[in-house]
Amino acid sequence: MDLTSLTIDAARSAVQERKTTAFAVAEAYYARIQKEDGQIGAFLTLSKERALEQADRIDRMATEGKILPPLGGVPVAIKDVMSTQGVRTTAGSKILSKYIPPYDCTAVARLEAAGAVVLGKTNCDEFAMGSSNENSGFHPVRNPRDLNRVPGGSSGGSAAAVASDMAVVALGSDTGGSIRQPASFCGVVGLMPTYGRVSRYGLIAFASSLDHIGPLAKTVKDAAIVLRTIAGRDAMDPTSADLPVPDYVAELDKPVRGLKLGVAKEYFGEGLDGEVRQAVEAAIEKLKGLGCEIVPVSLPHTSYAIPTYYLVATAEASSNLARYDGVRYSNRANGVKTLSGMYRRSRDEGFGAEVKRRIMLGTYALSAGYYDAYYLKAQKVRTLLTRDFEEAFRKVDAIVTPTSPTAAFRLGEKSNDPLAMYLADIYTVTADLAGIPGISVPCGETKEKLPIGLQILGKHFDEATILRVAHAYEQARKSAP
Amino acid sequence: MKVTEKDVAYVADLANLELTADERAGMVRDLNSILDYIDMLNELDTSDIPPMAQVSDRYGVDESKQGSERFSYASREDVLEGLRKSLPQEVALENAPDSDGTFFRVPKVIDR
Numbered sequence: 001m002d003l004t005s006l007t008i009d010a011a012r013s014a015v016q017e018r019k020t021t022a023f024a025v026a027e028a029y030y031a032r033i034q035k036e037d038g039q040i041g042a043f044l045t046l047s048k049e050r051a052l053e054q055a056d057r058i059d060r061m062a063t064e065g066k067i068l069p070p071l072g073g074v075p076v077a078i079k080d081v082m083s084t085q086g087v088r089t090t091a092g093s094k095i096l097s098k099y100i101p102p103y104d105c106t107a108v109a110r111l112e113a114a115g116a117v118v119l120g121k122t123n124c125d126e127f128a129m130g131s132s133n134e135n136s137g138f139h140p141v142r143n144p145r146d147l148n149r150v151p152g153g154s155s156g157g158s159a160a161a162v163a164s165d166m167a168v169v170a171l172g173s174d175t176g177g178s179i180r181q182p183a184s185f186c187g188v189v190g191l192m193p194t195y196g197r198v199s200r201y202g203l204i205a206f207a208s209s210l211d212h213i214g215p216l217a218k219t220v221k222d223a224a225i226v227l228r229t230i231a232g233r234d235a236m237d238p239t240s241a242d243l244p245v246p247d248y249v250a251e252l253d254k255p256v257r258g259l260k261l262g263v264a265k266e267y268f269g270e271g272l273d274g275e276v277r278q279a280v281e282a283a284i285e286k287l288k289g290l291g292c293e294i295v296p297v298s299l300p301h302t303s304y305a306i307p308t309y310y311l312v313a314t315a316e317a318s319s320n321l322a323r324y325d326g327v328r329y330s331n332r333a334n335g336v337k338t339l340s341g342m343y344r345r346s347r348d349e350g351f352g353a354e355v356k357r358r359i360m361l362g363t364y365a366l367s368a369g370y371y372d373a374y375y376l377k378a379q380k381v382r383t384l385l386t387r388d389f390e391e392a393f394r395k396v397d398a399i400v401t402p403t404s405p406t407a408a409f410r411l412g413e414k415s416n417d418p419l420a421m422y423l424a425d426i427y428t429v430t431a432d433l434a435g436i437p438g439i440s441v442p443c444g445e446t447k448e449k450l451p452i453g454l455q456i457l458g459k460h461f462d463e464a465t466i467l468r469v470a471h472a473y474e475q476a477r478k479s480a481p
Numbered sequence: 482m483k484v485t486e487k488d489v490a491y492v493a494d495l496a497n498l499e500l501t502a503d504e505r506a507g508m509v510r511d512l513n514s515i516l517d518y519i520d521m522l523n524e525l526d527t528s529d530i531p532p533m534a535q536v537s538d539r540y541g542v543d544e545s546k547q548g549s550e551r552f553s554y555a556s557r558e559d560v561l562e563g564l565r566k567s568l569p570q571e572v573a574l575e576n577a578p579d580s581d582g583t584f585f586r587v588p589k590v591i592d593r
Contacts, residue, residue: 100576102573239537332579339590344499348498360489360498
């Protein structure tokens with residue numbers, strides 16, 4: 001079976017029409033993982049028993065002539081920050097190396113209810129903190145396009161799994177760019193929905209006001225199918241929005257002619273790689289050729305997004321990660337006689353360097369005497385950043401930018417300079433802070449054959465428009481690259 | 482320099498971290514470098530700008546209401562509809578490094 005071009009609809013129809021079985025499809029993916037993942041490192045845990053049971057269930061439906069659900073028999077991979085009942089979930093951290101969740105994340109449960117076959121859990125930066133996947137507590141992930149390069153992060157395992165055909169689609173999470181940036185680095189589609197569009201229940205919390213779950217896929221249509229499946233109100237997450245979920249797939253083919261697309265000069269300034277600029281500008285030209293109107297907009301506070309993000313995200317993380325103390329579900333340091341000593345040693349041994357750095361920064365920003373100067377200040381600038389978008393979206397339907405200032409960098413290139421690593425997220429963090437949706441779609445390659453991503457940002461809860469623009473661009477590029 | 486070794490020790494204490502001498506020295510360097518960068522936020526006058534703690538502060542809020550009433554969209558009836566039942570005790574204890582079957586067990590809090 002050729003897995004390289006397999007999409008959700010192709011996999012599902014093959015099983016529905018009994019040209020193959022869900023079981024055989026799952027086995028083919030496991031064989032591929034067995035063969036390829038030794039050098040890529042995308043998976044941390046395989047859930048073979050659970051996958052094959054689900055495949056059997058789907059095959060029985062197909063045999064009985066029942067109509068399969070939208071993801072019937074489709075192999076998916078899940079970033080290891082999403083809880084899976086009975087399947088080890090580590091968040092890429094040694095402190096949770098043996099944690100077996102007693103319940104499922106809502107997004108995973110909804111995918112499975114729609115027939116998806118969960119192959120396993122993908123590697124990521126520890127607690128989703130990183131932009132290169134080098135902060136995994138287990139092993140780094142390598143970019144399938146060039147094994148000396150990073151896949152991006154933090155959802156690097158999910159992006160690499162889709163890019164190397166070890167899953168049809170995958171779920172990732174995005175707090176500062178962690179779906180879109182690895183999608184861009186690995187040459188796949190990555191969608192961050194609006195904050196509140198997808199329930200966060202069962203997602204291991206990094207920064208609760210910024211965390212989003214979303215799909216990584218080979219095509220925009222597959223991303224739309226996954227979003228339609230996982231979106232919508234969930235009583236278990238009070239921040240999930242009680243709004244109707246449009247049929248994103250049906251909306252894909254609506255014409256884009258006449259749509260107004262904003263281009264902000266702040267996203268094309270210093271630090272943007274020449275080849276990335278060229279590819280993104282060519283993509284904008286192509287969209288213009290499809291009848292979109294290109295409108296200059298300004299997002300004047302953009303350069304303040306990274307410092308704002310690193311205060312808000314670390315403050316929330318320092319609080320969220322307080323629960324890992326060696327008592328309830330994490331590894332405990334041995335032989336410590338006092339309770340407070342046990343907490344400290346367990347955390348010291350369990351957390352990696354970047355997680356400790358962020359806990360320290362966040363704790364500092366929240367500590368007495370610094371709260372107003374740092375945390376409150378950042379929350380106020382967050383308002384300004386959000387107003388920038390609200391102002392721009394009065395004039396345009398979507399905004400197009402590069403996803404990342406560069407293509408994939410080399411392993412080790414930025415790992416000793418936290419600030420340089422943080423700047424890898426410069427075009428993605430603002431959307432997380434504002435809570436607006438964004439998608440990265442492949443728009444070319446560098447001379448070294450490294451993928452480049454085009455980012456399309458939309459209004460709150462208007463994923464339909466950015467999916468439509470991304471789809472139109474993807475189709476146009478396919479017919480005339 | 483904003484953050485001294487003493488500050489790092491104090492913040493580590495608040496964060497329930499111990500950190501080795503090497504880690505503390507690295508933390509002094511990294512936190513100062515990051516905080517120097519963060520200083521650029523002071524270029525902005527934010528005296529009249531309301532803080533944004535949640536994305537929902539920007540939509541869904543009923544502006545005509547006061548206080549927590551403004552966020553009434555997030556409230557629900559006190560019934561178990563659509564919610565998961567509490568975990569049985571044995572399930573909740575399954576991942577504990579140490580328990581006696583009823584409680585989480587930890588080292589002695591008070592020495593006597």
